[in-house]
Amino acid sequence: xxxxxxxEILGDSSTSWEDxxxxxxxxxxxxxxxxxxxxxxxxxATVEGGKIxxxxxxxxxxxxxxx
Numbered sequence: 001x002x003x004x005x006x007x008e009i010l011g012d013s014s015t016s017w018e019d020x021x022x023x024x025x026x027x028x029x030x031x032x033x034x035x036x037x038x039x040x041x042x043x044x045a046t047v048e049g050g051k052i053x054x055x056x057x058x059x060x061x062x063x064x065x066x067x
Contacts, residue, residue: 003065004036011057017043020057034064 011024021040029035042058 004062005065006060006062007032008041008058008060011059013055013057014053015055017055017057020055021059024057024059025061028061028063032061032063034066035061036064037062 007028009024009028011020011022011027013019013023017040020043021038025035025038039060039062040057041060044056044058045052046054046056
């Protein structure tokens with residue numbers, strides 16, 4: 001039986017929400033092994049001058065815990 005853990009992390013990008021989610025996974029992968037999935041829980045953006053400045057993706061990342 002595998003033990004899984006879920007963390008929530010905020011990804012940020014100037015390009016897109018997809019890139020923001022990718023950034024969240026890449027950042028988590030620097031310190032977490034065995035990442036199995038990512039679920040984009042929420043999307044938001046910052047706006048300046050009537051245009052989107054930064055895209056943000058709130059992600060739930062699931063990884064297997066080694067026993």
